[in-house]
Structures are given as structure tokens and as C-alpha cells.
Amino acid sequence: MSKVNLGIIGAGEIAKEHLKVIQALNDLNPIGITSRTLSKAKELAKTFRIKDVYNSVGDLTKNCEMDGILILVSADQIYGVAKELLPLGLPIFLEKPPALKLSQLKSLVKLAEKYETKNMVGYNRRYYSIFMKGQEIIQKQGDLLGLAVEGHERFWKTSRGVIPKKVLENWIYANSTHTIDLLRFFGGEVKKINVLTKRIKEKKGDQFVASMEFQSGSLGTYTSHWYSPGGWSVTLFGDGVTVKFKPLEKGVFIDTNLIESEIIPDNVDITFKPGFYRQMENFSSLIKTGKLNRPGEDLSQSIMTIELAEMFARG
Ligand SMILES: NC(=O)c1ccc[n+]([C@@H]2O[C@H](COP(=O)([O-])OP(=O)(O)OC[C@H]3O[C@@H](n4cnc5c(N)ncnc54)[C@H](OP(=O)(O)O)[C@@H]3O)[C@@H](O)[C@H]2O)c1
Structure with a gap:
């Protein structure tokens, strides 16, 4: 071809x-x-x-x-x-x-x-170059010990816009699955999970706190308060090193002297919407070879992300 x-x-x-x-x-x-x-x-x-x-x-x-x-x-x-x-x-x-x-x-x-x-x-977001670099920094020191994902939505603003009612009512699937998917991207599959959900205004919840253990043994937390300005962030806890993405497009690693160093994104993530270039390369390769390479996810693999969202919405 x-x-x-x-x-x-x-x-x-x-x-x-x-x-x-x-x-x-x-x-x-x-x-x-x-x-x-x-x-x-x-x-x-x-x-x-x-x-x-x-x-x-x-x-x-x-x-x-x-x-x-x-x-x-x-x-x-x-x-x-x-x-x-x-x-x-x-x-x-x-x-x-x-x-x-x-x-x-x-x-x-x-x-x-x-x-x-x-x-x-x-x-x-699976394709962010700074995420790959952050993972390498952790792995150089040993295992990923834990991770914390914060997925605060700007729902006070989102709900006032032009987004269809059906999408707003299902915002946890429509948008929060970006940050929920990052739990699995960084941590792997979830072995055990405890979820707390509160509903200030939204039927399917607008405050979520979850703690989990991944099959790898790493521990994870997910926090999301839809009416509190906070934005999205991920923290990776390694052995003697912590990597922080806050916002997700900006990365630093922190050493044992608490000195912070920046993780520099690749040019493709600056020129284009972050992650989009490598994502499209992966789709092109899927068409040519019939194989989906990491970190791509197909419909069947995305079931677990939607299942987690469903667990959060159920509370
Ligand atoms: N990966 C990311 O970071 C990211 C960011 C933003 C959005 N998204 C996703 O991307 C998708 C599109 O978002 P957007 O911001 O581009 O929305 P948008 O600006 O509303 O564009 C959606 C387009 O799809 C068209 N459309 C809707 N239903 C259709 C149908 N049944 N058949 C043919 N065309 C149809 C719309 O037509 P009309 O002009 O008639 O409405 C519009 O042109 C959403 O699913 C969203 O979740 C992803």
C-alpha cells in the first residue's frame, strides 16, 4: 500500500x-x-x-x-x-x-x-511524549509504587455551554474517561477498588474518590470534584523519584533532594494537539499491518475504562 x-x-x-x-x-x-x-x-x-x-x-x-x-x-x-x-x-x-x-x-x-x-x-493522552519519558524515569529507579490521578472537571462551566443534554448527563463517560483511562495506562489493570461517589447536582455523580490496587501491586487513587477548580493531573510515585504532570501537558520529576527538573515534550506534541501525531501514526500502522501497537487501545480493551466509569457513576 x-x-x-x-x-x-x-x-x-x-x-x-x-x-x-x-x-x-x-x-x-x-x-x-x-x-x-x-x-x-x-x-x-x-x-x-x-x-x-x-x-x-x-x-x-x-x-x-x-x-x-x-x-x-x-x-x-x-x-x-x-x-x-x-x-x-x-x-x-x-x-x-x-x-x-x-x-x-x-x-x-x-x-x-x-x-x-x-x-x-x-x-x-496515552501518546503524550512526556508520559513515555516520565515512565522511563520511574523505571530507571525500579517499579512504579503508586500513582494519583486527579480528574477535576470544570462542570460549572461545561454545563452552561452548548453541549447536548445526553452528553452532559453522561459526562463521566464522555469526558472523564480520559483521566480514568490514565489509571490503566500507567497502572495496568485494577485488582481491587473502593469507590465513594457523591451527587451534589448530577444523577451519575459529581464527586468521586477511589483507592485501588493494580495487578502489578502498585497502589492508585482517583479524585474528581466537578465543581472545584483543580484541573487534571497525574503523579507517579517511584523508588526515590516522583514524576508530576500538572497540567497533563507539563511534566517534572522530583529527586530525593526535592529538586524539580522539567520533562521536555517532543516537537510533535508542541506542533500538533498533544498525542495526536503518534496516535495517527499508530492508526496508519494498524491499517498497514493489521496490528495495533502499544499504547493503542481497541474497543474491547476500552471496556475496562468504561467499566471503571460505570463503577464511579454507580458509587
Ligand atoms: N481526544 C480529545 O482530546 C478530544 C477533544 C475534543 C473532542 N473529542 C471528541 O471528538 C468528537 C468530536 O468533538 P468536536 O469537538 O469536534 O465536536 P463538534 O465540533 O461538535 O464536531 C462534531 C462534528 O460531527 C458532526 N456530526 C455529529 N453527528 C453526526 C452524524 N451522526 N453523522 C455525521 N456527522 C455528524 C457534527 O455535525 P454538525 O455540525 O451538524 O453538528 C460536527 O461537524 C467527540 O466525540 C469528542 O468527544 C476528543
Whole structure:
């Protein structure tokens, strides 16, 4: 395969960010695009030199000769679009969240298995270069002893915006799964967990505190207070070294003399939306080789992240 032809579904903010990366990767060619509001698809087609604009998802799947598809639609639409596309058997990249309910995700996994469709979910923070460097700094000294993820949302602001009600009601799946997924990215699979959930205003919770032990033996905590300004952060506790990402895009490591040194991100994470370049490289490789490399996660692997979100929402 010389150039990989990609079909794009969705023409919003995140589609733009992916297209900037696709344009920079020489082996990828965005060949066709469709979106709910066609004028937006036409605009992106013009900016990013996409050959054809299709009237609907059905039109695109019927008439566009693609090697892979990107589903970049709104969070509440991903499940429906994915259900339509998985039976095609073409490799699919799905923006996060893959679904807003565990049962929906499980049905997507079944479809992917039935039609042997290679797929990848876009938890882009897995690809941050500073995360890889931070992990190496910890591993140089020994095992990861513990980690703390803080996933405070700006819900006082988010809930006043234009986000659909269904997405707001499922915010823990729609957005908080970014930080919940980082528990598994850094810690591996969870062996034991205790969860406390409080509901100030939201039915599915807006304050979450959890402590856990991972299969590796590391200990972890997750804290999220949706009405308290705090932002997202991760702290990794190693043997004689601590690595801190606060915000997630800025890393430091702290030695036993309590001296802090900065972890410098790679250029691709400065030029593009962080994580997006390596994430798209991984999707390209999935299309070419049929294999999903680390730190990529497919639909079936993302079940555990959505299961954790469900545990938090249940309390
Ligand atoms: N990885 C990250 O860091 C990150 C960051 C932000 C967002 N996201 C994810 O990326 C996705 C898109 O977010 P966004 O910020 O780009 O949203 P957005 O600006 O609202 O764009 C979504 C686009 O998808 C189109 N669309 C919606 N439903 C569709 C359907 N059924 N068929 C075809 N097109 C459809 C929308 O059309 P209209 O113009 O008609 O609405 C719009 O063009 C979301 O799932 C979100 O969770 C990821």
C-alpha cells in the first residue's frame, strides 16, 4: 500500500486537529469526508484538499474507496455511526468515548469481532511524549509504587455551554474517561477498588474518590470534584523519584533532594494537539499491518475504562 486513503466522518473542531496531522504524515491521504452539516464538510475539504464530499455516511461508505475510516462525530453520535460502519470490515478509528453506555460498547465489540474489523479508540493522552519519558524515569529507579490521578472537571462551566443534554448527563463517560483511562495506562489493570461517589447536582455523580490496587501491586487513587477548580493531573510515585504532570501537558520529576527538573515534550506534541501525531501514526500502522501497537487501545480493551466509569457513576 503506497498511500493510505482515509474517509472522514464529522467536520468539527477535532476533525481539524486530526487533519493537520494527516496533512503532515506523508503516507496518509484524506480522500473523502461527510458530516451532518454539509457546509462544514465542504469547508474542511477545501482547507485540507480532500477530493470528495459525500452527502451522508451511507453515500461515503458506498462510493468512497477508503483503506480506513475516522469517526470524529459528537460524543452522543459515535455509537450509532460505529454500528453502521463496523460491518464493513475496514479499519476504524473512533474518537473517544466509544459509547456512552457499557452495554453499547459491548455490542460494538461484538460487531468488531463478527466482521473482524480492526479498530482503535482515540484516548490520545496515552501518546503524550512526556508520559513515555516520565515512565522511563520511574523505571530507571525500579517499579512504579503508586500513582494519583486527579480528574477535576470544570462542570460549572461545561454545563452552561452548548453541549447536548445526553452528553452532559453522561459526562463521566464522555469526558472523564480520559483521566480514568490514565489509571490503566500507567497502572495496568485494577485488582481491587473502593469507590465513594457523591451527587451534589448530577444523577451519575459529581464527586468521586477511589483507592485501588493494580495487578502489578502498585497502589492508585482517583479524585474528581466537578465543581472545584483543580484541573487534571497525574503523579507517579517511584523508588526515590516522583514524576508530576500538572497540567497533563507539563511534566517534572522530583529527586530525593526535592529538586524539580522539567520533562521536555517532543516537537510533535508542541506542533500538533498533544498525542495526536503518534496516535495517527499508530492508526496508519494498524491499517498497514493489521496490528495495533502499544499504547493503542481497541474497543474491547476500552471496556475496562468504561467499566471503571460505570463503577464511579454507580458509587
Ligand atoms: N481526544 C480529545 O482530546 C478530544 C477533544 C475534543 C473532542 N473529542 C471528541 O471528538 C468528537 C468530536 O468533538 P468536536 O469537538 O469536534 O465536536 P463538534 O465540533 O461538535 O464536531 C462534531 C462534528 O460531527 C458532526 N456530526 C455529529 N453527528 C453526526 C452524524 N451522526 N453523522 C455525521 N456527522 C455528524 C457534527 O455535525 P454538525 O455540525 O451538524 O453538528 C460536527 O461537524 C467527540 O466525540 C469528542 O468527544 C476528543
